[in-house]
Amino acid sequence: xxxxxxxxxxxxxxxxxxxxxGQNEAIFGRRTERIAREIAERRASGRxxxxxxxxxxxxxxxxxxxxxxxxxxxxVEKEGEVAR
Amino acid sequence: xxxxxxxxxxKNALGREVPVEIPGLGKFEPYVSPFDYLGRALFRTQETxxxxxxxxxxxxxxxxxxxxxxxxxxxxxxxxSFHHHLRNGDAVVPAVLKALSEMGFKDLSLAPSxxxxxxxxxxxxxxxxxxxxxxxxxxxxxxxxAISAGELDIPVVLRSHGGRARAVEQGEMPxxxxxxxxxxxxxxxxxxxxxxxxxxxxxxxxxxxARHARHVIAVTDSLTDYPLRPRISxxxxxxxxxxxxxxxxxxxxxxTGAARISRNPVDLRIARNAFDLIAASGLxxxxxxxxxxxxxxxxxxxxxxxxxxxxxxxxxxxxxxxMSGYMIxxxxxxxxxxxxxxxxxxxxxxxxxxxxxxxxxxxxSCYANPFxxxxxxxxxxxxxxxxxxxxxxxxxxxxxxxxxxxxGAIGGHPDTAAGAKLAVVVAPSFRGGVPTIKERVTxxxxxxxxxxxxxxxxxxxVNPRREDLLAxxxxxxxxxxxxxxxxxxxxxxxxxxxxPEFDRSRVVAVIENRDGTLLDTARAVGPGPGRGLV
Numbered sequence: 001x002x003x004x005x006x007x008x009x010x011x012x013x014x015x016x017x018x019x020x021x022g023q024n025e026a027i028f029g030r031r032t033e034r035i036a037r038e039i040a041e042r043r044a045s046g047r048x049x050x051x052x053x054x055x056x057x058x059x060x061x062x063x064x065x066x067x068x069x070x071x072x073x074x075x076v077e078k079e080g081e082v083a084r
Numbered sequence: 085x086x087x088x089x090x091x092x093x094x095k096n097a098l099g100r101e102v103p104v105e106i107p108g109l110g111k112f113e114p115y116v117s118p119f120d121y122l123g124r125a126l127f128r129t130q131e132t133x134x135x136x137x138x139x140x141x142x143x144x145x146x147x148x149x150x151x152x153x154x155x156x157x158x159x160x161x162x163x164x165s166f167h168h169h170l171r172n173g174d175a176v177v178p179a180v181l182k183a184l185s186e187m188g189f190k191d192l193s194l195a196p197s198x199x200x201x202x203x204x205x206x207x208x209x210x211x212x213x214x215x216x217x218x219x220x221x222x223x224x225x226x227x228x229x230a231i232s233a234g235e236l237d238i239p240v241v242l243r244s245h246g247g248r249a250r251a252v253e254q255g256e257m258p259x260x261x262x263x264x265x266x267x268x269x270x271x272x273x274x275x276x277x278x279x280x281x282x283x284x285x286x287x288x289x290x291x292x293x294a295r296h297a298r299h300v301i302a303v304t305d306s307l308t309d310y311p312l313r314p315r316i317s318x319x320x321x322x323x324x325x326x327x328x329x330x331x332x333x334x335x336x337x338x339x340t341g342a343a344r345i346s347r348n349p350v351d352l353r354i355a356r357n358a359f360d361l362i363a364a365s366g367l368x369x370x371x372x373x374x375x376x377x378x379x380x381x382x383x384x385x386x387x388x389x390x391x392x393x394x395x396x397x398x399x400x401x402x403x404x405x406x407m408s409g410y411m412i413x414x415x416x417x418x419x420x421x422x423x424x425x426x427x428x429x430x431x432x433x434x435x436x437x438x439x440x441x442x443x444x445x446x447x448x449s450c451y452a453n454p455f456x457x458x459x460x461x462x463x464x465x466x467x468x469x470x471x472x473x474x475x476x477x478x479x480x481x482x483x484x485x486x487x488x489x490x491x492g493a494i495g496g497h498p499d500t501a502a503g504a505k506l507a508v509v510v511a512p513s514f515r516g517g518v519p520t521i522k523e524r525v526t527x528x529x530x531x532x533x534x535x536x537x538x539x540x541x542x543x544x545x546v547n548p549r550r551e552d553l554l555a556x557x558x559x560x561x562x563x564x565x566x567x568x569x570x571x572x573x574x575x576x577x578x579x580x581x582x583x584p585e586f587d588r589s590r591v592v593a594v595i596e597n598r599d600g601t602l603l604d605t606a607r608a609v610g611p612g613p614g615r616g617l618v
Contacts, residue, residue: 004517024517026487027581035579056516059579 006057022054102602162260163193173337197289222493234608246452246499262297269304273323280306285428291447339431346380353541355384364560452499461503478532481525488584521571
């Protein structure tokens with residue numbers, strides 16, 4: 001992972017949870033929680049576990065990475081349904 | 085052990101809580117303003133120290149560190165000092181502390197001119213009780229972490245280089261035994277940093293300690309024939325003993341290569357903006373004086389200044405401070421008449437003093453002590469300084485990381501900011517996703533009223549106290565921004581960080597202004613929010 005970026009992993013879950021680690025975890029915990037929860041609620045009614053490893057990403061970057069992770073996760077789920 | 089610290093706190097003129105008294109250290113006064121001290125009565129000067137005269141041809145040399153310590157009369161509870169001219173290659177602090185620890189000493193005050201990355205082991209000596217008080221310019225790495233974790237019962241005193249020289253000369257911090265690394269030394273203790281295999285350049289910080297410590301031990305790995313020549317930084321009459329050791333340091337870490345001009349486009353943009361402001365100030369004229377650090381953006385400012393001086397045929401009077409190879413290049417190419425060097429930053433500087441008569445070694449008091457009869461920092465026109473954080477009142481933090489842990493060094497920052505006609509702070513508007521401009525910095529190291537402008541890649545923030553400078557910058561059509569507006573602009577990109585969490589009841593360090601008044605207080609770092617599962 002490059003510096004000024006972050007890695008986001010999203011998985012289906014019974015309820016929302018966030019694991020946030022990295023160099024800015026102590027000072028950006030609340031910001032990240034707010035953004036991740038908002039996106040998880042909107043995209044998956046909160047039924048997702050989110051893991052973020054942060055190497056100093058800007059807020060805009062963080063947002064984009066989480067949105068993309070959800071989008072791809074939902075695509076995978078959809079494909080799974082079609083196959084069944 | 086840490087319970088019941090219960091210090092009585094008052095608010096200083098910056099609204100920062102500072103203690104009025106610390107058991108084990110004494111009484112303190114709160115900071116008022118940069119030059120408040122001028123209105124006070126005459127200052128106390130150094131009390132005379134006991135001198136033990138010696139018979140002719142007295143033998144000063146030993147290779148036994150224990151014997152040298154025994155002869156020094158060092159006792160538990162006393163103060164020992166070191167200089168930090170050997171930078172990250174220093175082996176003298178580790179060797180001496182190890183010997184003192186093995187000899188069973190405890191409860192010592194450690195008072196180095198600063199601590200570098202090579203001094204992580206100092207934290208071990210907090211833990212075994214050898215060192216119970218620390219006075220320094222900086223605290224990095226393991227030492228900073230140990231202090232911020234509250235491992236020392238007595239708070240650390242952090243001072244600028246000028247503030248330390250003042251405290252030593254006034255007798256506020258009497259040094260019992262100074263262990264001074266001497267890269268080139270003769271048997272009678274004449275020493276210099278310009279030579280030997282651990283050559284480091286200027287010995288400006290060592291000179292103050294040599295003059296004022298009760299007992300001075302030169303520690304050398306290069307004993308040369310008597311008399312040392314052609315340069316003597318500390319003369320023999322100030323030195324009690326010469327301790328010969330195998331090695332005082334790692335030359336590859338002492339003599340790091342010359343700092344190069346940054347090619348980072350953000351740094352270059354910052355430097356260009358800073359240079360434009362300096363040019364607009366009208367201070368770059370014949371006879372000007374200039375100081376700049378060796379950091380990325382700072383050194384790039386020097387490059388722009390040099391181009392401007394060349395183009396406009398300007399010759400400056402002097403460059404000051406920590407010397408980098410780039411400044412020596414400017415001396416040798418005739419852009420400045422002289423370089424006043426308290427501390428050499430890189431190997432390109434080391435032999436310059438023997439080569440260039442106008443490369444002049446100055447001691448820390450001459451550099452920045454506000455309480456002597458006039459220091460060179462007070463003759464400065466322009467200084468370019470770095471920062472970790474700055475706040476909307478232009479207060480600068482050069483000591484605290486984003487996690488609240490102490491990790492930097494104050495150096496000459498507050499001294500030159502107070503002394504220069506134009507003090508410009510340069511930094512990227514954010515680093516690692518964290519904005520540089522805060523509502524309130526964690527720890528004030530340099531008061532905002534001594535900072536004239538803060539320059540980033542996104543624009544120039546002029547301190548509203550400097551209406552004249554703001555007018556000049558506007559007239560030159562420079563990208564001037566209000567510091568609060570720039571703060572909000574950056575926070576739109578990064579988000580707003582939470583301040584780190586501290587245990588407010590536990591003071592771990594105090595930050596002295598150069599006049600000895602207290603600027604701020606550092607507290608123990610508490611368990612931060614957002615760790616692991618939120």
